[in-house]
Amino acid sequence: MMGDSEFETGTDDELLVEVRNLRTKFKTDNGTLVAVDDIDFSVREGETVCIVGESGSGKTVATESITGLIKQPPGKIEGSVEFRGQNLSEMTEQELRQIRGNGIAHIFQNPQEAMNHCYSIGWQIVEAIQIHDDSVSDTQARARAVDLLDRVGIANASARFDDYPHEFSGGQKQRVMIAMALVGNPDLLIADEPTTALDVTVQGQILDLLNELQEEFGMGILFVTHDLGVVAEIADRIVVMYSGKVMERGDVFDIFDRPAHPYTQELLKCLPGHGKGLGGIPGSLPDPTDPPDGCRFADRCQHAVAACRTGEQPDEIEIESDHHVSCVHYGPGYDSTVLRDPELETAAEDTREGIVDD
Ligand SMILES: Nc1ncnc2c1ncn2[C@@H]1O[C@H](COP(=O)(O)OP(=O)(O)OP(=O)(O)O)[C@@H](O)[C@H]1O
Numbered sequence: 003m004m005g006d007s008e009f010e011t012g013t014d015d016e017l018l019v020e021v022r023n024l025r026t027k028f029k030t031d032n033g034t035l036v037a038v039d040d041i042d043f044s045v046r047e048g049e050t051v052c053i054v055g056e057s058g059s060g061k062t063v064a065t066e067s068i069t070g071l072i073k074q075p076p077g078k079i080e081g082s083v084e085f086r087g088q089n090l091s092e093m094t095e096q097e098l099r100q101i102r103g104n105g106i107a108h109i110f111q112n113p114q115e116a117m118n119h120c121y122s123i124g125w126q127i128v129e130a131i132q133i134h135d136d137s138v139s140d141t142q143a144r145a146r147a148v149d150l151l152d153r154v155g156i157a158n159a160s161a162r163f164d165d166y167p168h169e170f171s172g173g174q175k176q177r178v179m180i181a182m183a184l185v186g187n188p189d190l191l192i193a194d195e196p197t198t199a200l201d202v203t204v205q206g207q208i209l210d211l212l213n214e215l216q217e218e219f220g221m222g223i224l225f226v227t228h229d230l231g232v233v234a235e236i237a238d239r240i241v242v243m244y245s246g247k248v249m250e251r252g253d254v255f256d257i258f259d260r261p262a263h264p265y266t267q268e269l270l271k272c273l274p275g276h277g278k279g280l281g282g283i284p285g286s287l288p289d290p291t292d293p294p295d296g297c298r299f300a301d302r303c304q305h306a307v308a309a310c311r312t313g314e315q316p317d318e319i320e321i322e323s324d325h326h327v328s329c330v331h332y333g334p335g336y337d338s339t340v341l342r343d344p345e346l347e348t349a350a351e352d353t354r355e356g357i358v359d360d
Pocket residue numbers: 028030035036037055056057058059060061062063064076228290
């Protein structure tokens with residue numbers, strides 16, 4: 003959601019989730035693959051944070067590490083995740099399951115896979131309700147399920163209760179998944195590319211629904227996407243990931259207006275109507291089992307200098323309040339104005355107008 007950032011105070015007590023030094027690696031046949039490599043980000047109460055980046059940058063692994071959905075082994079999660087003052091990284095699997103039922107719900111890209119094809123939609127929600135609270139009778143659970151289906155915009159909810167998954171369209175299935183996620187009244191909804199498989203119109207409807215539900219229930223949303231158009235529609239803040247690292251993070255207006263990292267700038271230039279079209283950024287991500295020294299993006303960056311190819315990924319620098327960037331050019335002794343791109347500034351203006359018009 004955009005436009006209410008003037009009401010955000012940015013104080014720590016409204017933090018919902020704080021992720022610090024998160025590192026998730028996998029043992030593979032080609033050696034250790036560090037999918038998420040020492041990243042920080044947070045979600046505040048009631049806001050939408052979008053994690054954005056190309057395929058393979060570690061978005062899914064980062065979000066699935068929050069509640070320990072990554073299988074360990076072969077995975078290994080390090081670092082700390084605080085959720086409302088509780089340290090999830092120290093919890094047992096059983097405690098985490100409790101959190102997944104109540105505090106933090108996930109919805110995934112492909113509802114097809116997350117559903118059981120042998121049970122009606124209604125009974126799947128009833129089951130979720132009764133797992134959540136086993137004192138609820140079938141009748142009560144059925145009423146609540148119909149209510150939830152209605153709430154997520156399934157027309158004739160009570161008549162559709164006994165229908166099977168294959169009788170629902172892709173968009174409707176995603177609505178049902180959202181209904182299931184709402185069963186435990188989550189404080190945080192993690193949505194991993196939930197609209198990627200849907201056509202643009204249906205995608206817009208689902209995004210509208212999430213916005214409405216957020217207003218109604220006040221939940222925070224952590225939304226994974228590679229589509230900056232989607233980001234413009236729903237994000238309050240953005241985390242830009244590349245090759246397991248965070249390149250830039252901050253308020254959506256600041257980043258669309260003044261994208262600081264060359265990677266973010268390239269992503270924005272790929273937005274339709276902003277010059278590059280659908281070709282994407284030339285080049286590809288580094289080998290995740292053997293990432294290069296220095297900035298992970300250096301090989302594809304037109305501004306790379308020798309210092310970008312040595313040492314570690316540059317430390318994040320806070321270039322304005324709540325706007326962090328990991329790029330050599332913002333360090334002492336460098337002049338970040340070399341990164342300015344007139345093509346991008348026009349694009350930013352158009353995008354901003356697009357956002358304000360909405
Ligand atoms: N279970 C696993 N075992 C080994 N490697 C994995 C595993 N899961 C993910 N990876 C690797 O971790 C890296 C990050 O993957 P991830 O799925 O998080 O990317 P993503 O940003 O979500 O991409 P996409 O946009 O395609 O969903 C990739 O190199 C991927 O191959």
